[in-house]
Amino acid sequence: MAVRVQREDFDPGAELERFSSGKTSVGGICLFVGLVRDYAGHDPASGAAVNAMTLEHYPGMTERQLEAIEAEARQRWPLDDTLVIHRFGRLEPGERIVLVAASSAHRDAAFEACRFLMDWLKTKAPFWKVEHTPEGDAWVEAKQSDDAAASRWDKGTP
Amino acid sequence: MKVLYFAWLKAKTGVGEEDVAPPAEVATVGQLVAFLKTRSPGHAAAFEVMSTVRVAVNQDYGNLDTPVKAGDEVAFFPPVTGG
Numbered sequence: 001m002a003v004r005v006q007r008e009d010f011d012p013g014a015e016l017e018r019f020s021s022g023k024t025s026v027g028g029i030c031l032f033v034g035l036v037r038d039y040a041g042h043d044p045a046s047g048a049a050v051n052a053m054t055l056e057h058y059p060g061m062t063e064r065q066l067e068a069i070e071a072e073a074r075q076r077w078p079l080d081d082t083l084v085i086h087r088f089g090r091l092e093p094g095e096r097i098v099l100v101a102a103s104s105a106h107r108d109a110a111f112e113a114c115r116f117l118m119d120w121l122k123t124k125a126p127f128w129k130v131e132h133t134p135e136g137d138a139w140v141e142a143k144q145s146d147d148a149a150a151s152r153w154d155k156g157t158p
Numbered sequence: 159m160k161v162l163y164f165a166w167l168k169a170k171t172g173v174g175e176e177d178v179a180p181p182a183e184v185a186t187v188g189q190l191v192a193f194l195k196t197r198s199p200g201h202a203a204a205f206e207v208m209s210t211v212r213v214a215v216n217q218d219y220g221n222l223d224t225p226v227k228a229g230d231e232v233a234f235f236p237p238v239t240g241g
Binding site: 055056 | 219233
């Protein structure tokens with residue numbers, strides 16, 4: 001169980017290598033990497049091109065919330081281990097922004113826990129994105145679809 | 159009491175962090191907001207639509223009824239957009 005909030009990039013291959021090494025009772029690892037997309041509103045048809053974005057966070061609370069989300073995942077599924085890495089600062093389209101990983105004896109728990117970690121992270125971890133577009137800077141508004149995805153887990157697993 | 163502002167709340171208030179000493183009768187987040195709105199037009203603008211504002215007291219999520227007291231760290235910010 002580990003949480004890292006950092007400005008610098010991470011190497012998914014190296015993280016996977018470290019996360020899996022020495023684990024003999026683990027049947028599977030699910031690892032998700034989120035990237036910065038190049039359209040505001042995430043719709044190329046209607047959104048403006050994004051030159052870059054800047055991620056702001058709440059140092060201290062961010063780590064606490066991520067640790068709480070990890071602990072919740074480990075209560076819900078029989079996980080061997082979890083890892084969350086989230087970047088902050090200025091990021092360009094195509095750059096890695098977030099990594100979550102979960103290992104378990106069985107793949108279903110690892111897949112579901114990974115989805116859960118991302119869904120809750122997007123609605124509970126104190127990060128805010130401001131997108132830099134040719135039309136100016138705009139704070140990204142929270143999406144209802146993210147709230148809906150997170151609320152799926154309110155009554156256990158879907 | 160330490161008050162923090164993030165994202166567009168920081169832009170509107172013009173400060174990221176400030177130490178405030180609200181009157182003794184300020185005992186909840188809602189009462190603190192009413193006090194903070196008097197500090198500047200920017201503060202008033204930041205708290206104009208409270209449905210778009212989230213709060214944390216001592217780094218845990220709260221709401222307008224959450225108690226606050228001297229020495230607390232209270233943060234205001236929009237709904238989060240990480241990941």
